[in-house]
Amino acid sequence: MDATIDSKAVPSNEERLAKLEGMGCSRKRYEDPRFIQGKGNYVDDIKMPNMLVGVMVRSPYAHARIKSIDTSKALAHPGVYAVLTADDLKPLKLHWMPTLAGDVQAVLADGKVVFQNQEVAFVVAEDRYIAADAAELVEVEYEPLAVLVDPLKAMAPDAPTVRDDIKDKDVGAHGARKHPNHIFTWDIGDKDKTDRAFDNAEVTVKQDMIYQRVHPCPLETCGCVASFDKIRGDLLVYITSQAPHVVRTVVGMLSSIPESKIRIISPDIGGGFGNKVGIYPGYVCAIVAAIVLGRPVKWIESRTENLTTTAFARDYHMTGELAADKDGKIKALRVHVTADHGAFDACADPSKWPAGMFHVVTGSYDIPNAFVSVDGIYTNKCPGGVSYRCSFRVTEAVYLIERMVDVLAQKLGIDKAEIRFRNFLRKDQFPYQTALGLEYDSGDYEPALRKGLAALDYPALRAEQAARRADPDAATLMGIGICTFTEIVGAGPSKMCDILGIGMFDSCEIRVHPDGSAIARMGTISQGQGHQTTYAQIIASVAGIPASLITVEEGDTATAPYGLGTYGSRSTPVAGAAIARASHKIREKARKIAAHLLEVSPDDVEFDLDRFVVKGAPDQAKSIKEVAWAAYNNVPEGMEMGLEAVDYYDPPNFTFPFGTYICVVDVDRYSGETKIRRFYALDDCGTRINPMIIEGQIHGGLTEGFAVAMGQQLTYDDAGNVLGGTLMDYFLPTSMETPHWETDFTVTPSPHHPIGAKGVAESPHVGSIPCFTAAMVDAFAHLGVTHMNMPHNSFRVWQQSHALNLDQR
Amino acid sequence: MIKKMMVTFKLNGKSTDVVVEPRELLIHTLREKCLHTGPHIGCDSSHCGACTVDVDGMSVKSCTMLTVQADGSELLTIEGFAQGGELHALQEGFMQEHGLQCGFCTPGMITRAYRLLKENPDPTEAEIRYWMAGNLCRCTGYQNIVKAVQYAARKLRGEPVQTSYPLMETTTH
Numbered sequence: 001m002d003a004t005i006d007s008k009a010v011p012s013n014e015e016r017l018a019k020l021e022g023m024g025c026s027r028k029r030y031e032d033p034r035f036i037q038g039k040g041n042y043v044d045d046i047k048m049p050n051m052l053v054g055v056m057v058r059s060p061y062a063h064a065r066i067k068s069i070d071t072s073k074a075l076a077h078p079g080v081y082a083v084l085t086a087d088d089l090k091p092l093k094l095h096w097m098p099t100l101a102g103d104v105q106a107v108l109a110d111g112k113v114v115f116q117n118q119e120v121a122f123v124v125a126e127d128r129y130i131a132a133d134a135a136e137l138v139e140v141e142y143e144p145l146a147v148l149v150d151p152l153k154a155m156a157p158d159a160p161t162v163r164d165d166i167k168d169k170d171v172g173a174h175g176a177r178k179h180p181n182h183i184f185t186w187d188i189g190d191k192d193k194t195d196r197a198f199d200n201a202e203v204t205v206k207q208d209m210i211y212q213r214v215h216p217c218p219l220e221t222c223g224c225v226a227s228f229d230k231i232r233g234d235l236l237v238y239i240t241s242q243a244p245h246v247v248r249t250v251v252g253m254l255s256s257i258p259e260s261k262i263r264i265i266s267p268d269i270g271g272g273f274g275n276k277v278g279i280y281p282g283y284v285c286a287i288v289a290a291i292v293l294g295r296p297v298k299w300i301e302s303r304t305e306n307l308t309t310t311a312f313a314r315d316y317h318m319t320g321e322l323a324a325d326k327d328g329k330i331k332a333l334r335v336h337v338t339a340d341h342g343a344f345d346a347c348a349d350p351s352k353w354p355a356g357m358f359h360v361v362t363g364s365y366d367i368p369n370a371f372v373s374v375d376g377i378y379t380n381k382c383p384g385g386v387s388y389r390c391s392f393r394v395t396e397a398v399y400l401i402e403r404m405v406d407v408l409a410q411k412l413g414i415d416k417a418e419i420r421f422r423n424f425l426r427k428d429q430f431p432y433q434t435a436l437g438l439e440y441d442s443g444d445y446e447p448a449l450r451k452g453l454a455a456l457d458y459p460a461l462r463a464e465q466a467a468r469r470a471d472p473d474a475a476t477l478m479g480i481g482i483c484t485f486t487e488i489v490g491a492g493p494s495k496m497c498d499i500l501g502i503g504m505f506d507s508c509e510i511r512v513h514p515d516g517s518a519i520a521r522m523g524t525i526s527q528g529q530g531h532q533t534t535y536a537q538i539i540a541s542v543a544g545i546p547a548s549l550i551t552v553e554e555g556d557t558a559t560a561p562y563g564l565g566t567y568g569s570r571s572t573p574v575a576g577a578a579i580a581r582a583s584h585k586i587r588e589k590a591r592k593i594a595a596h597l598l599e600v601s602p603d604d605v606e607f608d609l610d611r612f613v614v615k616g617a618p619d620q621a622k623s624i625k626e627v628a629w630a631a632y633n634n635v636p637e638g639m640e641m642g643l644e645a646v647d648y649y650d651p652p653n654f655t656f657p658f659g660t661y662i663c664v665v666d667v668d669r670y671s672g673e674t675k676i677r678r679f680y681a682l683d684d685c686g687t688r689i690n691p692m693i694i695e696g697q698i699h700g701g702l703t704e705g706f707a708v709a710m711g712q713q714l715t716y717d718d719a720g721n722v723l724g725g726t727l728m729d730y731f732l733p734t735s736m737e738t739p740h741w742e743t744d745f746t747v748t749p750s751p752h753h754p755i756g757a758k759g760v761a762e763s764p765h766v767g768s769i770p771c772f773t774a775a776m777v778d779a780f781a782h783l784g785v786t787h788m789n790m791p792h793n794s795f796r797v798w799q800q801s802h803a804l805n806l807d808q809r
Numbered sequence: 810m811i812k813k814m815m816v817t818f819k820l821n822g823k824s825t826d827v828v829v830e831p832r833e834l835l836i837h838t839l840r841e842k843c844l845h846t847g848p849h850i851g852c853d854s855s856h857c858g859a860c861t862v863d864v865d866g867m868s869v870k871s872c873t874m875l876t877v878q879a880d881g882s883e884l885l886t887i888e889g890f891a892q893g894g895e896l897h898a899l900q901e902g903f904m905q906e907h908g909l910q911c912g913f914c915t916p917g918m919i920t921r922a923y924r925l926l927k928e929n930p931d932p933t934e935a936e937i938r939y940w941m942a943g944n945l946c947r948c949t950g951y952q953n954i955v956k957a958v959q960y961a962a963r964k965l966r967g968e969p970v971q972t973s974y975p976l977m978e979t980t981t982h
């Protein structure tokens with residue numbers, strides 16, 4: 001091969017950039033060809049020889065003692081191989097399992113059931129029809145007990161006790177417990193200083209609000225296929241998991257099989273949104289059955305099971321208070337939350353923070369004093385409390401502060417945009433230390449809001465609204481909502497965050513082959529985020545290898561380096577940084593090899609898109625392809641052969657993307673029907689890797705936010721029955737209801753991230769929900785309404801209209 | 810023991826025989842006996858449309874139909890779309906317009922959109938949204954699905970097509 005490159009033959013920068021398909025380009029997704037041809041490989045698509053199917057028997061009661069379970073009829077049914085109950089799991093010590101939040105959860109109900117549809121028995125049969133038939137034959141005798149559904153009544157002395165197993169424990173995973181139904185009290189901030197600021201304040205406001213219980217509801221339900229090789233002692237599990245390595249660790253803990261003999265594969269996953277982080281009893285039962293029976297066992301949840309038993313989200317009963325001066329400058333924030341965690345504390349939160357990152361609740365504002373306390377409570381509802389499309393309770397935090405700022409603006413008669421300008425953190429205040437102990441990395445809020453106001457011609461909208469309000473005959477009310485949120489993603493620095501004691505780093509391993517193509521293996525797992533596409537773009541930009549020559553693999557614990565997985569928008573901020581750093585290591589080694597080939601000192605060689613050039617002599621160069629070949633036959637003396645790098649990245653801090661969202665609604669005052677006239681979303685997620693994918697994720701997050709704000713709620717009656725556990729009753733918006741989205745952006749890179757990227761996918765969810773509520777409340781604000789609880793469906797909006805007599809002609 | 814029945818249909822142009830219980834749902838037969846795992850199961854209530862297939866010229870949620878009812882029918886599933894290594898215009902449209910993320914809804918979406926374009930080759934956005942309302946997507950927010958269908962419609966009408974996501978972004982902010 002020629003030692004130098006003819007400068008005339010080197011294509012232009014544009015051509016080389018286009019070939020690289022690096023960061024900033026809307027590269028088409030590498031994943032798509034398989035999905036559009038029906039060749040995805042989701043867990044339910046896995047079929048193994050001799051595979052059996054497991055089905056759960058579930059409790060019809062929310063709270064009941066189990067007097068007896070008779071499995072004989074089910075076992076006698078042809079085609080049935082096993083029926084597991086807690087008694088069968090006891091000798092294996094598997095009838096209870098640890099949760100990711102430091103609690104324990106019954107795998108199969110042990111003596112009593114504590115929520116409706118709780119797992120009671122597991123039937124394994126030849127096929128799903130036989131299993132379903134046999135499940136009907138399992139006879140369980142229940143003695144119903146008093147039910148607790150209201151978390152605000154949970155601490156009453158006469159409240160029914162949800163958890164008999166720990167009722168006498170006065171210390172839980174997060175400190176002292178005050179009552180048998182109490183899980184923890186977590187507080188942060190300076191209470192005395194905050195109280196003093198309130199005592200001395202010119203103005204204070206206070207507002208109660210309920211963030212209703214909702215469900216992430218990815219289109220694919222949860223499930224797994226477990227298979228155990230008795231001879232080799234190997235356990236293989238295909239699973240719908242957002243964190244396969246953590247699953248391996250938990251399975252290892254439970255089964256005492258060494259992790260080296262457990263292989264967890266998350267194949268294609270049909271959406272996660274937080275629902276697929278936890279460990280569910282169905283997984284454990286399928287694994288146990290596979291080990292006991294020596295045959296592969298599949299368990300796939302139905303939609304009703306998914307909605308009623310796997311991780312719900314939110315259920316925060318919040319009180320917010322702000323202290324301010326007459327000009328609207330905020331002096332202090334005080335928050336109390338009663339958090340309904342259901343019957344087991346099974347949310348995925350970093351171990352040290354029982355309420356996750358709720359302490360980002362001071363938002364985008366310069367608030368000198370703050371104090372927050374959260375009480376976690378057990379009730380007879382499904383366990384969970386996952387961070388649905390957010391990092392550990394950011395959604396609830398942003399909802400609270402955005403609502404409170406509006407309430408304050410309303411009290412003072414200051415425009416909602418104006419009060420934000422008065423309280424925003426200024427660009428020169430970053431890095432900024434919040435009163436609740438976080439250090440914001442970077443932000444530039446004012447231009448974002450100005451851009452949004454200009455895009456929608458805010459003054460004209462307000463003028464139109466004023467005219468509408470002045471007209472007593474106007475049939476429609478008009479509301480304008482503004483949300484200027486700050487997110488916290490990229491969990492996390494292991495000094496602050498861990499799960500089960502494992503630090504929240506992430507990892508990447510890159511190998512460049514002799515032909516210059518490469519494979520990258522990651523600790524994360526895509527559930528639709530397009531990792532295979534964007535990760536390759538990072539490598540392309542940093543190491544100069546064309547993205548089309550890079551294969552990205554993840555989700556297989558047998559090949560991928562340990563990583564904490566994909567949730568809370570952590571893939572780009574954490575794993576993306578690992579990729580950038582591993583790519584950089586590759587580039588540095590490649591540079592040394594190039595120098596060796598060019599017979600100059602490494603200091604004289606610089607990287608130029610996809611090749612290494614001698615400084616001042618652009619015709620003296622080696623392409624990355626030539627270097628890759630040389631890495632396997634001609635390296636400098638003393639250098640190891642090969643071209644590969646591994647990086648375990650533990651971020652120094654979180655990243656703080658932000659945005660400005662503006663929503664305009666028209667509300668029919670007679671029917672309560674609402675039309676989203678416009679929704680403008682400006683996001684700043686730092687460096688943008690693939691604008692097409694970013695926009696797609698924003699559309700998706702906004703749509704899920706629309707669903708939560710305008711229609712979703714998992715409702716229970718007083719007996720703990722789930723009202724509406726199917727898609728018949730649980731609102732998932734269709735293409736008909738879903739509004740049209742307008743997207744926009746600014747770019748404020750993260751100063752501590754190797755490529756400045758902050759993460760984006762959950763911002764639209766976090767930011768849109770308070771924006772919708774703000775717009776709805778604004779429609780009634782001139783009549784003194786300061787807050788309306790979600791969901792803002794027509795009936796509830798009509799109730800508001802009716803209460804104000806607006807529905808009368 | 811439930812008596813089994815033999816059912817014959819044409820699946821993506823190929824004559825296929827299956828033996829099923831009369832109660833077996835078409836989606837299970839397709840996925841588990843015919844090994845066509847493109848159509849997916851997303852709900853228990855015929856709401857999500859992930860299982861949509863084309864049966865004798867109609868979009869059908871295959872979790873709603875018994876396999877025995879498909880006897881003698883012509884079935885088209887996502888596996889039948891790409892012909893001779895060429896993607897169908899809809900498949901190309903979904904890819905070019907970023908009409909999918911996790912891909913779980915996509916086979917049903919494409920199959921449904923196929924029937925829409927057969928019956929209305931030049932639909933408006935409102936018509937597309939109306940026709941696709943039986944297919945849920947949790948990832949995309951539908952906006953790009955609408956664009957994907959429009960892209961395919963143009964292509965099938967023989968008009969020039971263009972992605973709204975050119976590789977290199979020209980706008981600077």
Ligand code: FES
Nearest residue numbers: 851855857858872
């Ligand atoms: S699985 Fe058929 S419509 Fe949902």
Ligand code: FES
Nearest residue numbers: 910914946947948
């Ligand atoms: S792409 Fe995930 S459900 Fe549509």
